[in-house]
Amino acid sequence: MLSADLDDILEDVFERVSKSRIFKNRDVLMPDFLPNRLPHREEQIRKVASVLAQALKGYRPNNLFLYGLTGTGKTAVVKLVTKKLSEKARERGVRLKVAFVNTKRDDTPYRVLSKLLENIGFRVPPTGIATAQLYANFKRLLDKRDLLLIIVLDEIDYHVKKHGDDLLYKLTRINEELRNSKVSIIGITNDVNFTSWLDPRVKSSLSEEELVFPPYTAPQLEDILRDRAQMAFEDEALEEGVIPFCAALAARERGDARKALDLLRVAGELAEREGRNKVTTEHVKKAWEQIEKDRVIEVVRSLPLHSKLILLAIAKLTKDGTVTYTGEVYKLYKEFTSDLGIETLTLRRVSDLIGELDMLGLISTQVVSRGKRGMTRVINLESDYKSVIKGLKDDPRVAEIAGLI
Ligand SMILES: Nc1ncnc2c1ncn2[C@@H]1O[C@H](COP(=O)(O)OP(=O)(O)OP(=O)(O)O)[C@@H](O)[C@H]1O
Helix, strand or coil, rough: CCCHHHHHHHHHHHHHHHHCCCCCCHHHHHHCCCCCCCCCCCCHHHHHHHHHHHHCCCCCCEEEEECCCCCCHHHHHHHHHHHHHHHHHHHHHEEEEEEEEEECCCCHHHHHHHHHHHCCCCCCCCCCCCHHHHHHHHHHHHHCCCCEEEEEEEEHHHHHHHHHCHHEEEEEEEHHHHCCCEEEEEEEEEECCCCCEEEEHHHHHHHCCEEEECCCCCCHHHHHHHHHHHECCCCCEEEEEEEHHHHHHHHHHCCCHHHHHHHHHHEEEHHHCCCCCCHHHHHHHHHHHHHHHHHHHHHHHHCCCCHHHHHHHHHHCCCCCEEEEEHHHHHHHHHHHHHCCCCCCCCHHHHHHHHHHHCCCCCEEEEEEEEHHEEEEEECCCCCHHHHHHHCCCCHHHHHHHHCC
């Protein structure tokens, strides 16, 4: 490309985006923005606040366990209430700290404890201390601090499924060993069956108080979006049907406010990139497709190796729009494992993994009769081929055998 062409292209893009009058403040639509108001969560805010209010009187609030599907405002409610609580505590001279740990991000007991120590003012090297020692340090240093520590464990199911409930057990018992400080725990999860993973003693102390967050309905999502859109968009930047459409699509996705806000933001970005001054329902449709493609890439990336190989086999066998069958998939999958020099799973196990890919919405399967020859499973790729391949390509082992590098 000639450099003059490049200048023209860049000039055109910069011009279009800077001329567009879509966003007043795009940041308020970003996932980490914490709004001051959370419509349709008044009841949950009241409950969390009334449990935590004990802290202002110097008592240890009961532990609190929150659950509900993804995007139902659990994290936002806890962040908002604890922020206000911390302000009040400061005004009243109450020694209170809130430690927020996302156990999906900080995914080992070591990292959880490091985060807790950091919150009470101590830095921990990334490795090199035994976890038991780290816990002992935490207990000792916390007691020296003489404060009430509210520990929020977000996405707590990740920790427990990976590492068991040992750390949780210790933390729910820690008050018995502290003389000056006190600890309250708020657990958050979107896995409603999570408590079945817990020892009954941990379960009962974690659930001193429980609170469910129901999914939002379409009209509720509309209110949430309107509230946010006022801050985010220029006046008149949204065509009339845009908000109801985003709300309806997200309500179908199990009432997920994050999805609704993402849709609105991405639709705005697409309109901005086109140099428009109005976001239309067409932009929302395109945003939906883009978000779905991104989701597919993410899901594929996080699959275990054998599931990736099975998916690769399905993608290859159905590339020209035809369907495939378990037997064919297994044959190709076996070739891949032998190319890689790794063990081959049994047909039965592969069949289970095909079922899991179906559950994730990446493929669809249907059991049909083959007359005398019994039943077979017809398999179709349900998601965008290019996005699947893009997700697979990030794994060098898969990319190599697929001839993608
Ligand atoms: N009632 C509400 N009003 C305004 N924004 C909301 C509301 N509920 C949720 N949100 C926004 O939706 C997004 C997702 O909310 P949040 O992170 O609290 O969900 P969650 O239930 O904790 O989900 P996950 O379990 O996936 O983390 C955030 O950006 C949050 O600000």
